Amino acid sequence: MDRVEKLASQNAVVIFSKSSCCMCHAIKRLFYDQGVSPAIYELDQDSRGKDIESVLMRLGCKPSVPAVFIGGQFVGSANSIMTLQVNGSLQKLLKDAGALWL
Template structure:
C-alpha cells in the first residue's frame, strides 16, 4: 500500500493499469484526449505488480485495474471515471490537481 501511495503522489494523474486490459486502454485514452499526460504504472510489467494489484483490491478497486488517482487521491476505476467525465466533474478535478490549465 505504501508503494501505491508513493507512486500515486508523484504526478497529478496516475493510472494503475495492465497492458492487456481493454478498459485500462480506454481510460488512458480518455485522459490523453483531455490533454492530460498521466503517469502509467503497468502492473503486468512491474516486478511487484501482483502485490500492488492486491493492495488496489483492498483499497476497494474491483476490478483492480484501471485504478485512477488524481491529486494523490484514489478516484476509482473505469465506471467512476466515466461517470465523472459524463457529468463534467472530471475536468474540474483535473484542473484542481494541476493536470489541466484551461
C-alpha cells in the same frame, strides 16, 4: 500500501493498468484526449505488480485495474471515471490537481 501511496502522489494523475486490458486502454485514451499526461504503471510488466494489485483491491478497486488517482487521491476505476466524465466533474478534478490548465 506505502508504495502505492508514494507512486500515486508523484504525479497529478496516476493510472495503474495492465497492458492487455481494454478498459485500461479506454481510460488512458480519455485522459490523453483531454491533454493530460498521466503516469502509467503497467502492473503486468512490474515485478511487484501482484503486490500493487492486492493493495488496489483492498482500496475497493474491483477489478483491480484501471485504478485512477488524481491529486494523490484514489478516484476509482473505469466506472467512476466515466461517471465523472459524463457529469462534467472530471475536468474540475483535473484542474484542481494541476493536470489541466484550461
